Amino acid sequence: MNFNLNLPTRVYFGQGSIKNMEGELKDYRKVMLLYGGGSIKRNGLYDEVIEVLKGAGKDFVEFGGIEPNPRYRSVLAASEVCVAEGVDLILAVGGGSVIDAAKAVALRSRHMEIDFWDLMRNPRYLEGAISVGTILTLAATGSETNCGFVLTNLKREEKLGHGNPNVYPKFAIMDPGYTKSVPRSHTRNGIVDTIAHLLEQYFTPLSDQDVLTDLMLERIERLIKNTMAVGPKLLGDLNNYSYREEHMYYAYMGLNGEIAGKVKRGDWASHGIEHALSAVYDIAHGAGLSIVFPHWMDYVVERKPERVKRMAVNIFEVEDKGSDLAIAREGIERFRKYLRRIEAPLTPRDEGIDQLDIDKVMHAAFARDSVLGHYVKLEEKDVRAIFESMK
Amino acid sequence: MNFNLNLPTRVYFGQGSIKNMEGELKDYRKVMLLYGGGSIKRNGLYDEVIEVLKGAGKDFVEFGGIEPNPRYRSVLAASEVCVAEGVDLILAVGGGSVIDAAKAVALRSRHMEIDFWDLMRNPRYLEGAISVGTILTLAATGSETNCGFVLTNLKREEKLGHGNPNVYPKFAIMDPGYTKSVPRSHTRNGIVDTIAHLLEQYFTPLSDQDVLTDLMLERIERLIKNTMAVGPKLLGDLNNYSYREEHMYYAYMGLNGEIAGKVKRGDWASHGIEHALSAVYDIAHGAGLSIVFPHWMDYVVERKPERVKRMAVNIFEVEDKGSDLAIAREGIERFRKYLRRIEAPLTPRDEGIDQLDIDKVMHAAFARDSVLGHYVKLEEKDVRAIFESMK
Numbered sequence: 001m002n003f004n005l006n007l008p009t010r011v012y013f014g015q016g017s018i019k020n021m022e023g024e025l026k027d028y029r030k031v032m033l034l035y036g037g038g039s040i041k042r043n044g045l046y047d048e049v050i051e052v053l054k055g056a057g058k059d060f061v062e063f064g065g066i067e068p069n070p071r072y073r074s075v076l077a078a079s080e081v082c083v084a085e086g087v088d089l090i091l092a093v094g095g096g097s098v099i100d101a102a103k104a105v106a107l108r109s110r111h112m113e114i115d116f117w118d119l120m121r122n123p124r125y126l127e128g129a130i131s132v133g134t135i136l137t138l139a140a141t142g143s144e145t146n147c148g149f150v151l152t153n154l155k156r157e158e159k160l161g162h163g164n165p166n167v168y169p170k171f172a173i174m175d176p177g178y179t180k181s182v183p184r185s186h187t188r189n190g191i192v193d194t195i196a197h198l199l200e201q202y203f204t205p206l207s208d209q210d211v212l213t214d215l216m217l218e219r220i221e222r223l224i225k226n227t228m229a230v231g232p233k234l235l236g237d238l239n240n241y242s243y244r245e246e247h248m249y250y251a252y253m254g255l256n257g258e259i260a261g262k263v264k265r266g267d268w269a270s271h272g273i274e275h276a277l278s279a280v281y282d283i284a285h286g287a288g289l290s291i292v293f294p295h296w297m298d299y300v301v302e303r304k305p306e307r308v309k310r311m312a313v314n315i316f317e318v319e320d321k322g323s324d325l326a327i328a329r330e331g332i333e334r335f336r337k338y339l340r341r342i343e344a345p346l347t348p349r350d351e352g353i354d355q356l357d358i359d360k361v362m363h364a365a366f367a368r369d370s371v372l373g374h375y376v377k378l379e380e381k382d383v384r385a386i387f388e389s390m391k
Numbered sequence: 392m393n394f395n396l397n398l399p400t401r402v403y404f405g406q407g408s409i410k411n412m413e414g415e416l417k418d419y420r421k422v423m424l425l426y427g428g429g430s431i432k433r434n435g436l437y438d439e440v441i442e443v444l445k446g447a448g449k450d451f452v453e454f455g456g457i458e459p460n461p462r463y464r465s466v467l468a469a470s471e472v473c474v475a476e477g478v479d480l481i482l483a484v485g486g487g488s489v490i491d492a493a494k495a496v497a498l499r500s501r502h503m504e505i506d507f508w509d510l511m512r513n514p515r516y517l518e519g520a521i522s523v524g525t526i527l528t529l530a531a532t533g534s535e536t537n538c539g540f541v542l543t544n545l546k547r548e549e550k551l552g553h554g555n556p557n558v559y560p561k562f563a564i565m566d567p568g569y570t571k572s573v574p575r576s577h578t579r580n581g582i583v584d585t586i587a588h589l590l591e592q593y594f595t596p597l598s599d600q601d602v603l604t605d606l607m608l609e610r611i612e613r614l615i616k617n618t619m620a621v622g623p624k625l626l627g628d629l630n631n632y633s634y635r636e637e638h639m640y641y642a643y644m645g646l647n648g649e650i651a652g653k654v655k656r657g658d659w660a661s662h663g664i665e666h667a668l669s670a671v672y673d674i675a676h677g678a679g680l681s682i683v684f685p686h687w688m689d690y691v692v693e694r695k696p697e698r699v700k701r702m703a704v705n706i707f708e709v710e711d712k713g714s715d716l717a718i719a720r721e722g723i724e725r726f727r728k729y730l731r732r733i734e735a736p737l738t739p740r741d742e743g744i745d746q747l748d749i750d751k752v753m754h755a756a757f758a759r760d761s762v763l764g765h766y767v768k769l770e771e772k773d774v775r776a777i778f779e780s781m782k
Contacts, residue, residue, distance in 0.1 A: 002405025007398040014393025211633075212640055215617060219610065226606060242602075249603055 007256060009145040010171040013249070015241070017175050018048065022056045024133060024171040028089035031060040032082055034102050036094045038064060040137060043181040049093055049135065061085045066094065069278055069285065070101035072117060072153040075108060082109040082130060089131045092169075095138030095186075096193075096285075100149035103167035106130040117153055120160040121368050129166040135173040138182050139248040140190035140286060142197060142255025144172040152279055157360060158367040159279035161271075174252065176244040184235060189286025191231040191247065192344050196270065196289040197254040198224045203267035203307055203375035221314045223250050228315075231342050269373025270296045273383060276365035283351045290344035291351065291390065297332045299386050300376040301325065307375060308332065348390055358387050398647060400536040401562045404640070406632070408566050409439065413447045415524060415562040419480035422451040423473055425493050427485045429455060431528060434572040440484055440526065452476045457485065460669050460676065461492035463508060463544040466499055473500040473521060480522045483560075486529030486581075487676075491540035494558035497521040508544055511551040512759050520557040526564040529573050530639040531581035531677060533588060533646025535563040543670055548751060549758040550670035552662075565643065567635035575626060578638075580677025582622040583735050585642040587661065587680040589615045594658035594698055594766035612705045614641050619706075622733050660764025661687045664774060667755035674742045681735035682742065682781065688723045690777050691767040692716065698766060699723065739781055749778050 012020040025031070031053060040046040053060050063078045082090070082105060092102035106129040108116045119126070134144040143149065148163040182190070202220045206213045227250045234243035273296065274288035301308045305328040312318040312331020316338075320327065336346060348356045365372065365383050372378045378386075403411040416422070422444060431437040444451050454469045473481070473496060483493035497520040499507045510517070525535040534540065539554040573581070593611045597604045618641045625634035664687065665679035692699045696719040703709040703722020707729075711718065727737060739747045756763065756774050763769045769777075 002408060003402075004408075004411070005402040005404065006400075009397075011394075011396040013396065017393060017395075020395070211617065211621075211637060215613065218613065222606065222609065226602065230602075246602060 006165065006168075007145065009169045011145060011174060011252075012171065013174045013252075014245075015175055015177050017173050018052065018135070020171070021052050021133075021135075021173055025053070025056045025058055025089070028131065029059065030085060030087045030089070031058050032078070032085070032087040032090045032105075033060055033062045034066060034078065034090055034092045034094070034098055034105070035062075035064050036066045036068070036098050039181065040093055043178075045093065045135070045137065045178055049091070060091075061087065066098045066101045068097050069152040069159065069282055070097045070104070070150075072151050075101055075104040075116070075151060078105045079108040079112065083112060087130060089133060089170075091133045091135065093135045093137065095136070095190075096141030096143040099132075099134050099136075099141070099143040099169070100151070102132050102134070103129075103143075103147070103149040103164075103169075104151055104162075106132045106167050107164055117156070120151060120153075120162050123162055126164060127166070129164065132167055132169045133171045133173075134169045135178070136175075136248070137178045138186060138190055139176075139179055139244070139251040140193040142251055144174060145169060145252060145256045150275065150285075152282075154279075154282070156367070157279050157364050159275040159364065160368055161275070174248055176241055176248045179244050179248060180239050180241070182238070184238060186284075187238060187247075188231075188235060188342050188344055189284045189290075190251065191227060191234070191286070191342065192290045192339065193286040194227050194247065194251040194254045195224055196286070196293055197251075198227070199293060199311075200268050200271060201266040202311065204265055205267075205374045206265070208307075208310065217310070218314075221311075223253055224315055226250055227254075228338060235342055265374050267373050267375040269376070269378050269383075272369065272372040273365055273386060276361040277348070277353075279364040279367075280357065280360045281348075281351070281353050283353070287345050287351055290339050291347060292386075294332055294336050294339070294346065295386050295389050297335070298389060299378075299382065300373075301328045301332065304376050311335075356387060356391055358384065361387055397556065397559075398536065400560045402536060402565060402643075403562065404565045404643075405636075406566055406568050408564050409443065409526070411562070412443050412524075412526075412564055416444070416447045416449055416480070419522065420450065421476060421478045421480070422449050423469070423476070423478040423481045423496075424451055424453045425457060425469065425481055425483045425485070425489055425496070426453075426455050427457045427459070427489050430572065431484055434569075436484065436526070436528065436569055440482070451482075452478065457489045457492045459488050460543040460550065460673055461488045461495070461541075463542050466492055466495040466507070466542060469496040470499040470503065474503060478521060480524060482524045482526065484526045484528065486527070486577075487532030487534040487584075490523075490525050490527075490532075490534040490560070491542070493523050493525070494520075494534075494538070494540040494555075494560075495542055495553075497523045497558050498555055508547070511542060511544075511553050514553055517555060518557070520555065523558055523560045524562045524564075525560045526569070527566075527639070528569045529577060529581055530567075530570055530635070530642040531584040533642055535565060536560060536643060536647045541666065541676075543673075545670075545673070547758070548670050548755050550666040550755065551759055552666070565639055567632055567639045570635050570639060571630050571632070573629070575629060577675075578629060579622075579626060579733050579735055580675045580681075581642065582618060582625070582638065582677070582733065583681045583730065584677040585618050585638065585645050586615055587677075587684055588642075588645040589618070590684060590702075591659050591662060592657040593702065595656055596658075596765045597656070599698075599701065608701070609705075612702075614644055615706055617641055618645075619729060626733055656765050658764050658766040660767070660769050660774075663760065663763040664756055664777060667752040668739070668744075670755040670758075671748065671751045672739075672742070672744050674744070678736050678742055681730050682738060683777075685723055685727050685730070685737065686777050686780050688726070689780060690773065691764075692719045692723065695767050702726075747778060747782055749775065752778055
């Protein structure tokens with residue numbers, strides 16, 4: 001039951017928190033401003049950031065166009081620029097995709113000699129990385145304060161995650177106001193993503209008979225319930241600062257590593273399965289998780305109902321009466337009902353995937369690992385059955 | 392409702408976590424081993440630490456004898472040694488007193504030119520400090536992972552706290568096994584201290600109508616209830632690893648700054664009042680808090696019952712029926728009952744103070760601040776009334 005914990009990112013949370021950025025820039029000479037499709041130009045944040053950079057007298061270079069499901073090839077291109085320009089701080093302005101890309105660029109730029117995709121497939125510790133700072137514009141992944149990143153290699157149809165403590169962002173500017181212009185669909189995906197990250201940790205293989213594990217599970221239950229409560233309110237009032245603030249806070253708590261203290265190992269099979277879906281079909285991560293998670297639950301509940309049952313009772317308020325399996329199944333049904341209520345997809349078809357190519361997604365799901373998950377360990381035949389159940 | 396958050400200490404929690412220390416030592420040339428009255432020599436930890444230092448090939452110097460309620464004069468003496476010996480890491484092996492002293496020594500050693508007690512009385516930011524690492528031997532204060540410290544100046548009969556982000560410990564070795572030999576009285580004081588730290592943050596002036604504040608208050612309630620539950624079990628079985636582990640975890644969560652994220656400002660008047668008591672009478676901090684906190688509650692409940700009432704209902708399970716004031720008072724009564732149950736002191740007399748010298752403790756309480764507390768702001772006449780009520 002031991003754990004190590006390190007949350008080194010300096011968090012500045014709240015309206016106007018960008019005022020802290022100038023102080024954070026003082027140790028750097030050359031900044032790369034990394035961003036996505038340009039929404040920050042439409043909502044004025046781009047101008048605000050440029051103003052701070054100029055005000056601080058910083059030399060900077062821009063790299064825009066980071067894709068949702070950030071591409072490996074963009075990471076390669078951006079790191080060439082970093083090296084050529086002598087960048088020593090990557091300032092990621094965006095959501096999880098831009099921030100994930102920034103971390104990968106930061107690591108790759110100090111290790112240009114290695115085959116970086118080989119690193120993703122054969123994870124190992126590398127010393128050193130360019131510093132990363134983040135300005136969050138979409139609440140979802142918690143990437144703004146953790147050291148993980150996920151990249152998509154479209155050519156190989158693989159999507160893999162990796163982590164390195166050297167890419168913990170040095171600072172995170174988290175102003176809920178910056179997320180007000182996020183459209184409904186992305187906001188919904190962000191809500192699902194937040195719930196999914198919390199659920200992955202909820203499905204730790206650790207027993208809740210241990211009092212500290214139980215305490216963590218209770219905390220996760222509370223965070224999920226709060227996220228689920230604010231979801232429809234936010235989707236009905238996208239411009240509401242308080243709802244945006246709540247969601248940003250839960251997303252941050254969901255994957256900042258703090259929960260993971262005691263609950264060291266979550267399940268994460270649903271993430272592996274979702275990464276396969278989005279590697280092949282390039283759908284949004286949150287949308288993929290909405291499809292995958294209930295199907296994963298349908299499958300594992302037969303083998304190991306206990307945590308699903310706990311979820312049913314403590315999160316979805318199913319009456320604790322009858323067989324564990326029946327209670328657990330009712331919990332999954334209510335989870336689907338919630339996802340339907342916020343108009344999240346439940347099947348590949350809902351995301352426009354009419355013919356799920358099982359062989360392709362199976363390749364992607366097992367591109368690196370031979371077993372997925374920890375609550376229940378899933379082999380190829382199990383994951384195949386889960387994909388089949390989605391058809 | 393904005394907040395900044397930074398928890399940079401690398402935490403290694405659990406049995407055998409000292410194995411991580413060698414890696415943490417690699418950047419340092421000269422270590423000061425700082426400890427207290429020598430209990431670490433009796434329980435074998437001293438030998439273990441020396442072995443790691445020698446195994447890592449580190450040059451080191453020892454400074455033992457740090458007092459409970461660490462003395463200003465010890466800080467001055469230890470920093471002379473640090474400067475003379477070129478120490479670049481202070482390794483604090485002990486409880487909150489030794490760790491607090493280490494932080495003060497770390498800061499003072501880089502600022503030998505200033506009057507350090509003047510800094511304590513007129514807090515300001517200072518750049519730079521020697522690095523600090525901690526090996527915790529007593530669960531209580533959370534000092535192992537935060538940047539605060541409290542010093543006692545016996546000559547002036549003052550006890551003041553200060554904080555500086557440069558003295559966040561770089562690492563914390565938190566092995567509950569090391570606390571097994573802590574005697575019953577110190578263990579009990581540690582339990583009271585943990586509860587008191589949580590309560591100080593519980594009595595934030597922020598309204599629980601805000602959903603994120605409410606979430607934090609709920610978390611504090613859970614941590615207090617868990618601490619109160621494990622308290623008597625631990626006191627009845629001091630050698631039990633699981634109970635020691637629970638307490639160490641709650642104490643860490645109680646004051647690592649994480650809770651303080653949203654609940655930025657607690658109350659802390661009881662701490663101010665306790666510091667006055669222990670400045671004059673040199674009693675243990677936990678014992679002082681046990682005396683002060685219920686008396687503080689008796690006083691503030693008349694002016695502002697709401698949070699005391701919430702405490703009564705949510706922590707002490709008082710039935711939510713009748714007037715707020717009556718419910719709140721019943722909560723205070725149950726808190727006293729709990730303290731009595733674990734044989735913690737309730738009056739100065741219980742700690743051997745037969746004649747409380749009100750003028751002396753009043754001087755100490757207002758040595759720096761002219762108002763104490765945030766839930767209710769206490770002026771001199773209020774604090775005098777609280778001291779009078781203890782007689």
